[in-house]
Amino acid sequence: MLDSQELKVFRSPFFLEEGQILFLRFGPLNLYIGHFFQEWRVSWYSTNDYLDNSFRLELPFNGSVPEILNSQVRYTYSRPCNSFIKVTPVLGDLPFVAKPTRPLMVLPGETVKIFMSIPLFLRIEIEQPYALVQEIPVILSPRTWFGETTIIGTVCYSTKIKAVLDKKELVHRPYRATSQLIIENRGEDSLHVERLKVPAPHLSLYQTEDGLFVTNVIHYIRDPSGSIKTVDVITKDQDDHFFITGPRQSPDPSILNPIAYFFGHHD
Amino acid sequence: MIDSSFFATLLEHAFVKQMSQAIFVLLAGYLLHKLVSLLVMLFYRDGKDLQRIFVVQKMIKYFFFVVTALIALKIFGVNLKVILGAAGVLSLAVGFAAQTSVSNLISGLFMIFEKPFVVGDIIEVTGVKGEVLSVDLLSMRIKTVDNLLIRVPNEVVMKAQVTNYSHFPIRRHDMTFSLAYTEDLDKVKKILLEIVENNQYCLEEPEPLFIVEKMGEYFMDVKFGVWGESRLMLNLQSTFGEQVRIAFIKHKIVLPQRTIRIDGYQAAKSEDPPSIAPNQ
Numbered sequence: 001m002l003d004s005q006e007l008k009v010f011r012s013p014f015f016l017e018e019g020q021i022l023f024l025r026f027g028p029l030n031l032y033i034g035h036f037f038q039e040w041r042v043s044w045y046s047t048n049d050y051l052d053n054s055f056r057l058e059l060p061f062n063g064s065v066p067e068i069l070n071s072q073v074r075y076t077y078s079r080p081c082n083s084f085i086k087v088t089p090v091l092g093d094l095p096f097v098a099k100p101t102r103p104l105m106v107l108p109g110e111t112v113k114i115f116m117s118i119p120l121f122l123r124i125e126i127e128q129p130y131a132l133v134q135e136i137p138v139i140l141s142p143r144t145w146f147g148e149t150t151i152i153g154t155v156c157y158s159t160k161i162k163a164v165l166d167k168k169e170l171v172h173r174p175y176r177a178t179s180q181l182i183i184e185n186r187g188e189d190s191l192h193v194e195r196l197k198v199p200a201p202h203l204s205l206y207q208t209e210d211g212l213f214v215t216n217v218i219h220y221i222r223d224p225s226g227s228i229k230t231v232d233v234i235t236k237d238q239d240d241h242f243f244i245t246g247p248r249q250s251p252d253p254s255i256l257n258p259i260a261y262f263f264g265h266h267d
Numbered sequence: 268m269i270d271s272s273f274f275a276t277l278l279e280h281a282f283v284k285q286m287s288q289a290i291f292v293l294l295a296g297y298l299l300h301k302l303v304s305l306l307v308m309l310f311y312r313d314g315k316d317l318q319r320i321f322v323v324q325k326m327i328k329y330f331f332f333v334v335t336a337l338i339a340l341k342i343f344g345v346n347l348k349v350i351l352g353a354a355g356v357l358s359l360a361v362g363f364a365a366q367t368s369v370s371n372l373i374s375g376l377f378m379i380f381e382k383p384f385v386v387g388d389i390i391e392v393t394g395v396k397g398e399v400l401s402v403d404l405l406s407m408r409i410k411t412v413d414n415l416l417i418r419v420p421n422e423v424v425m426k427a428q429v430t431n432y433s434h435f436p437i438r439r440h441d442m443t444f445s446l447a448y449t450e451d452l453d454k455v456k457k458i459l460l461e462i463v464e465n466n467q468y469c470l471e472e473p474e475p476l477f478i479v480e481k482m483g484e485y486f487m488d489v490k491f492g493v494w495g496e497s498r499l500m501l502n503l504q505s506t507f508g509e510q511v512r513i514a515f516i517k518h519k520i521v522l523p524q525r526t527i528r529i530d531g532y533q534a535a536k537s538e539d540p541p542s543i544a545p546n547q
Contacts, residue, residue: 145472150435158471
């Protein structure tokens, strides 16, 4: 059983003396970081099992030096390096798309809340001031196209865990963040939600009191003309949450003035 | 010590007066040209269309050069009508002599403003496929995948059919498989969709295309189209084909062989080989 309080370890940098290894099991991702003479070694592999709910941190890692640490990326210095390393969960570099568990129709004048669970990346930074050395997706998400036509749209990651109306239906997984989407249908007909997109690069990541990761709330408004004109990224609800990372990209016109393809298509 | 009246006298001298006016015109023309260039840079401040900025700036430069030079000549009392007339005749002569170059130049201008492709795009023109390195006024340069530099005159590009492989963010990769009529198409489709699901370069949506394209004499051609990002298409093509080959061998999907049955044919004796092989 996951003790989500353990996830708070990411709030501060890790201290590794020379010769020590850090092992982190973060969902399907197995990450090793070694501090050696004038170098850092970072190695990882993912089982890509999206149902993997495990979390384990071993610092120092007492097992033998895994062979993988000798074969992957090394960051070398001409001098002894600082012993602090930052490992921070971040949101993905592309939006995430999911289907609702059941076909969803938002009736005219209605507002629904939908919850999506999206996988995180791990950002590894060394030295002070911290410099990015690596960003690792916890799970390799397949890519998909999200757009009304094959000309207008965006390449996104697809996630197998479906969007739900009841937050309780979402299993808490350490390596995922929950996004809340509010869909307000001010149109005169029903809105058929086939697929949903979470614009991850434009969102911030927070951690709740119990250690779980959440993003900003996204508010979509479909106006009476039938097109989805307004998207609002709400940050005030996150005031009582611990801020982890900000958005990768500042909001641009395509997110603030989206067209219907945010939802696949609607009737 | 030079008397100030010396300068006054000098300035009153016709040639010096003309010279100073001409220098002023040239200087004003130069400054105006710089100002207009700056405005153009501000107009294209996103810097994405370097080719167009380059051409517009060149055109502005030549325009100001010609206009200020003509004004300066007029200050010296040169009859512009004669010069313009001579220029007309000269340009006609040059035009005939450099017909191809002029054609390339005009084609280059059209291409830069029409923009069927930009630097960095992967295109195919007159059988040459590669990345566009530059679009200049007379020709464009393409780097092929085997690292050859090919110069294609703009005139040729204008007349030819150009395929741009990177214009849209995604495109479809089509493959055709010849299968026996006895093959289970649902099974084949399932195998191919599994490959799509596990290949990181394939897009889940738009849905892959699976159609029986042709019913042949002893086989059927099945077309399978999978979508991928244009920029990663080469990776998709190189990995997908190999994965299909492995999966087909694993699931014993064999390609059909033509079989001819000859009625009345009896097993031939070793010294009497058949004239038609039973399997071709």
